Amino acid sequence: MLLWSVWNSRNQAVFRGVSVPPSHSIAQVSSLLAEYQSVIVFRDPALRRNVRCRGPPDGSFKINADAAIIEGECCGLGMVLRYHEGEVLMSCASCLNFFLSPEDAVVEAVCYGVIRAKKAGSRISNILKEIDESAVM
DSSP: OHHHHHHHHHHHHHHHOOOOOHHHHHHHHHHHHHHHHHHOSTTSGGGOOOOOOOOOOTTOEEEEEEEEEETTTEEEEEEEEEETTSOEEEEEEEEESSOOOHHHHHHHHHHHHHHHHHHHOTTOOSEEEEOOGGGGO
């Protein structure tokens, strides 16, 4: 939450020219954490699920991609590339200075990730892509 708040403050300064004092970021994190803790569903151990991400098959690479949108303004794209053993090979993010629908932004994030992965090395092939499927339904 703290990293998100710092990132958000930076975006306010870069894209809107608004200076956010550090004390505001700390207060925002405290507020978000309190809100999260008040609505968390998984306090009951019976409701918890053991969810594990599956890595790609041997010799493959996997891109996890996602997008964030400021409606009517811009989109942020991000990706993480992992090898089959789970090792993070690269991660990157980009900001588009135009607006896309959530579905198009996620597809753009995947394309961005594949292009960056291919530019990173010729040995990278057989790339599996993974997104939050609720974003494109």
